Amino acid sequence: MSQTQPNQTLLVIDDDVDILSAIKLMLLGEGFQVICAESPAEGLACLSRQSVDLILTDLNFSMDTTSGEEGLELTAKIREKDEFTPIVVMTGWGTIEVAVNSMQKGANDFIQKPWENHRLLATINNQILFSSTLRQSQKLNRQNQLLKEELGGNTNVIAKSEVMMQVMQMIDKVAQSDVNILITGENGTGKSLIAKYIHQTSTRKNESFAAVNMGAVTESLFESEMFGHVKGAFTDAKSSRIGRFELADKGILFLDEIANTPYSQQGKLLRVLEESQFEKVGSSKTQKVDVRLISATNADLQTMIKEGEFRKDLFYRINAIEIEIPALNKRIDDIIPLAESFLAQIAAKYSQPKCEISPAAKVCLVNYSWPGNVRELSHVMQRAQILCTDNIIQQNDLGFDQTASNISGKRNMGALIDENSTLHEIELKIIQSRLEKFEGNALQAAESLGLSRSAFYRRLEKLKE
Numbered sequence: 443m444s445q446t447q448p449n450q451t452l453l454v455i456d457d458d459v460d461i462l463s464a465i466k467l468m469l470l471g472e473g474f475q476v477i478c479a480e481s482p483a484e485g486l487a488c489l490s491r492q493s494v495d496l497i498l499t500d501l502n503f504s505m506d507t508t509s510g511e512e513g514l515e516l517t518a519k520i521r522e523k524d525e526f527t528p529i530v531v532m533t534g535w536g537t538i539e540v541a542v543n544s545m546q547k548g549a550n551d552f553i554q555k556p557w558e559n560h561r562l563l564a565t566i567n568n569q570i571l572f573s574s575t576l577r578q579s580q581k582l583n584r585q586n587q588l589l590k591e592e593l594g595g596n597t598n599v600i601a602k603s604e605v606m607m608q609v610m611q612m613i614d615k616v617a618q619s620d621v622n623i624l625i626t627g628e629n630g631t632g633k634s635l636i637a638k639y640i641h642q643t644s645t646r647k648n649e650s651f652a653a654v655n656m657g658a659v660t661e662s663l664f665e666s667e668m669f670g671h672v673k674g675a676f677t678d679a680k681s682s683r684i685g686r687f688e689l690a691d692k693g694i695l696f697l698d699e700i701a702n703t704p705y706s707q708q709g710k711l712l713r714v715l716e717e718s719q720f721e722k723v724g725s726s727k728t729q730k731v732d733v734r735l736i737s738a739t740n741a742d743l744q745t746m747i748k749e750g751e752f753r754k755d756l757f758y759r760i761n762a763i764e765i766e767i768p769a770l771n772k773r774i775d776d777i778i779p780l781a782e783s784f785l786a787q788i789a790a791k792y793s794q795p796k797c798e799i800s801p802a803a804k805v806c807l808v809n810y811s812w813p814g815n816v817r818e819l820s821h822v823m824q825r826a827q828i829l830c831t832d833n834i835i836q837q838n839d840l841g842f843d844q845t846a847s848n849i850s851g852k853r854n855m856g857a858l859i860d861e862n863s864t865l866h867e868i869e870l871k872i873i874q875s876r877l878e879k880f881e882g883n884a885l886q887a888a889e890s891l892g893l894s895r896s897a898f899y900r901r902l903e904k905l906k907e
Contacts, residue, residue: 450570451475451492455485455499455516456532461555465498468559469566482516489520493727494527495570498553501533501540510540514547521548523672523725525682528569532557599632599639600783603775603892605768616763617643622715624700624760625738627767630817633738636767637696646734649693652686657702664707665723669714675724687720690733700760701741705751712756735760770812770819773892777808780816784823785835797830802837805868810842873902 452474454465459480466476477494479485481503489497497520501513510533517529531544534555544552550569553562601610616623617640625633634653641651659667666675670685686695697703703711714720715735719728737760746752770777781799789796799807803826812818826839876887888898 450495451477452566453477453479453485453488453494453497453499455479455482455497457481457500457503461500468562472563482512482519485516486519489524490726493729496566496573497527497529498566499529499531501531501544510543514543517544517547517549522674525673526573528573530565530569598783599635600776600779602779603773604894604897605892606773606776609765609767613640613765614643616640616765618645619763620645620734621762622735622760623737623762624764625736625767626764627740628769628815629740630815631767631769632816633740633767634696634698636765637694637698637736637738640736641694641696644694644734646693650690651694651696652690653696653698654686655698657699659703661704661707664704665710668711669720669722671723672725675722679724682722685720685722687714687731687733688729691731693733695733695735697735697737697760699739700737701739701743701746701752705753708753708756712753712759715756715759768892770815772889774808774890775892777812777819778804780819781807781823784820785827788824788827794827795833797827797833797835799835800837801868803835803840805872806837806840806842808872810840869901873898 450473452469454462454469454476455478456462456465457480462478462480466478469476477488477492479488482499485497485499488494499513499516501510503512513531513533517531520527520529528550529548530551530553531549532553532555533540550572551565553565599610601607613636623640625636627633637653638651641647654667665671666679666683666685668685668687670683670688671679673679673682714731718732719730721728743752743757743761747754747757770780778799785796785799788794807819807822814821822840822842825841826835829841830836830839873887873891876890877884880886880890884898885895888895891898893901
């Protein structure tokens, strides 16, 4: 029984039109799509226009019907540009020497004329299956490499503050759709973590997640990195390479720091997003691709558009839904849970007991201005875990410069609370302090703590009980 899969295309190259007709009729009956070429030049022209699943070629053509040199040269030329497409050679002058030479040139198997249909079909199906396995193996190896680089750590998103809970409600809604998403926010707010969370909660969660930092992609390597290249496409292209779009096929492509995409390359990025197709560097074959795009930036893209640094049409293509991740000093209720989560991760990584945070240290954490956002908090907790004694993190272990420029509200922590305060007392004094800072304006005080006004009043009433 044939193992033919739908839409498998074979290229048959032979200068004998009767043989071409016979093979085409037999293969069509087995469910293959068949392209015929009557010369090596015509065959190469066909391969420059489209991809095929297998090449079946004669070795002996009209110029030389005995040595197989034309067929061997054709095989070598095909293999120079294409590492994977299987090549099955056929000849009526089959010898061991010719068979060995064809394999050395890159052929995968050898069929002698006249052929037996069942053997020819078995050879074709086996080679297509083997080629598919090799391609998948290369893709998986590349994906595994990227996963180690880009998907390390957990993807749990902590959202205890009112403002972050609202963001997560929006994310949970759009994750189930297939629209492109632009994630904005300051450096260190966790945009890449949100992208991974969207992938894990989307309908594409079982497919690839390929990420690339656009700030690290040079203009000269942009096309190779994004679209891949074929062997020999340029001086250092000693093997073919799979690009990020192909890796993300059927899944999600995450373009971090998209504002850093060179302007000269933005049109190429727009084209693949609009047409869902691209060509590898060094190849004229068009490949179809199905990706969902998530982009992230801390830049003001509207200003960049006005200054001619970012294409307006690309902006509209990537910005179907915009999600802004608030700065850490706008989500005060998340600071302590985040800090404790980082401590748990650090303890697990180094097989250490998890440190506890003292009340005074908690006050210091929630009142610090956090210019580096969540990333800075992670670094601070790692340092504190190393420096603390008796597994209790004290205020001095945090390493903050206790100055007005670093402390929210421009006040000294020692004046706000003492070492013997309970967490209940700390929270009450923080809320009272914010009301004093904003001269009784509850809305401004609530916003500074990452709370809605109603949530602010509920918390204040609960703390006064």
